Amino acid sequence: MTRKLLTLDEASERTGISKAQYRWMRQQNRGPKFGLVAGRLRIFEDDLNRWIEQELAATATGGAA
Numbered sequence: 001m002t003r004k005l006l007t008l009d010e011a012s013e014r015t016g017i018s019k020a021q022y023r024w025m026r027q028q029n030r031g032p033k034f035g036l037v038a039g040r041l042r043i044f045e046d047d048l049n050r051w052i053e054q055e056l057a058a059t060a061t062g063g064a065a
Contacts, residue, residue: 004045011043015052 008019011032023041025031032043032051 005037005042006045006048008041008043011048014048 006014008022011017011022012019022031022034022043026034026041033047035042035044
């Protein structure tokens, strides 16, 4: 299975979170897992999706019990 790598531009486009915010989260050890590939910051697509799901679950309100 091949995992898709996203650039910060791609991750920003998908989430509306700025590249600067991703960089800040990385410095604070927050957010999705990040890695450097050829000196460029990348995020695996499935790690980004997992982090989004965790954030939504942690902050969700309402809904059926």
